[in-house]
Amino acid sequence: MNKLKKVLNSQKVAPYVFVLPFILVFLIFWLYPLANSFIMSFQERLLGQAPKWKGFDNYTKLLTDKVFLKAVENSVVYMVWTLILLIPFPMIFACLINSKLMWGREFFKSAFFLPALTSVVVAGTIFRLIFGEMPGSLMNSILSHFGMGPFKYLKDQTLSRIALLTLACWRWTGVNMLYFLSGLKGIDQEYYEAAAIDGASSLQAFKSITMPLLKPTTIYVVTISIYAGLAMFTESFMLFNGNNSPKNIGLTIVGYLYRQGIEKNKLGYAATVGIVLLVVAMTINLIQLALTGMFKKEES
Template sequence: MASLKRKHLSEEKKDMISGYLYISPFFIIFLIVGLFPAIFSMYLAFQKWNGFSPMEFVGLSNFKVVLTDPLFWKSVYNTIIMGIFGTAPQLIVGIILASLLNQAFLRFKQFYRVTIFMPYVTSMVAVALVFSVLFSNQETSMANYIIGLFGMDPINWGTSEWGTKIAISIMVFWRWVGYNTIIYLAGLQSISNDLYEAATIDGASKFQQLRFITMPLLKPFILLTVFTSTVGALQLFSEPTVFLGNNAFTRNEAMTIVMYLYRDAFRLQSFGTASATAIILMVLIVIIATINLLLTSGTSLRERGERK
């Protein structure tokens, strides 16, 4: 009996070891690519280092340099403005598009779904070429032609303060609205039709079905997209850099927090201030995520109160 028990335990250990070996590549890659750079960045935030010379401990000086730099606060302002303009509309439009794609009478659904999702998988080089033509500074560009129909003067989209922000926000909206639409569509398809049929029999209107069935059951998907879109907006980098090209790091109209971080690290070789910026960005993301959580908790409490 003892030998059988030891054999059984050895088999369990073998299974446990083999299981850990199967999942070990993920943890090894995460340790090398994710955890180590994050810890090293926290260490660098308190050092003065250009990548070649010996490190010099400077305490909180890097944070002081970043927080007293007007360009940093300009990048925070730009990030928040473009995040709001590019993120909020796509969440609303995404729900509308998902509702349309979920209708039973709609034909060629698969074609529309692929078409809406296509911008998300499109190469950023192609996106840059398309939007550089749409929002060129020439009076004959498509964007200037459209606003000219409403009697507005042409805009220098690549140099003006608000023109640059609007163009980049539209690029962000165009690229990510399909991604959120697919998530909302999956949420809508997870709702049983029996609930709508029972509500119709009970005399509930379409608006009441939307308010008391669709939105509450779609809420987890909405929270997911709000959270991911908020984090993505605070990490905005690709769209401004490909839209502005060589002028991305020399002009302040569209400088984002991540662009500010990249400029310090790889253009000014100031890895200490870049790491300090990364930590500040992490704190900002945590604060906004906490605010979202508190707002969500408040909404849930209000809903419970209304039901009582």
């Protein structure tokens, strides 16, 4: 027992002991399922039946599957718009809240973050009622005062995307804002004081100081937003009250994976969708990381 304690307390072994839980979780809950899914993607897997090897047939079929391509289009459009809306606006809100002139700072931080604590199921249900097609729904009631509507939001491609993006902005603006707030806390105030002495305006200080020094935080938020946009499922599922939206206007890549794997019991084909989603998400993220210079070595 004493020998075991000595080994665990040694400087060479102790670091591996602390890292071991992460390694085990990584191997059991990420690497093994990923390897198994990769193998399944080359098979025809049905519950209760022996797997049949199909080679690249699943991938060939997927690339010509119009429904899958529609799901990819929906997910990519959603991802792009979330980047457009959920990067600059949370950054601006963070700068406003971080300003010395801001009053009620803690109240606004709590108010912005509160939606993130709400269940997606509850939020999706509420927004489905808000964007209902009946004249008495909240959005149609508001627009009726301007002589517009009623609209069938969840039966139109453009209007349904607006509803989905509204839900995304309501839910995730506060989360991204807190990321930027944490980044702002790491910026030395002396930079702003020096800029003020030199006569720089607030806009010039934001452009020359805040944005460059927030680059690591911005890249992180962009990275997780790309993955979150492509992997979005629950919001769409709840907003459209299921996985079968009119003409697949709300179908996402993960929704298509769910349809094939859970609803149709085509586990091999669903695994193919998952592998393609992983490759697409990683490719986009690696490209944006390369373009932002994250792989370049800093000059000493």
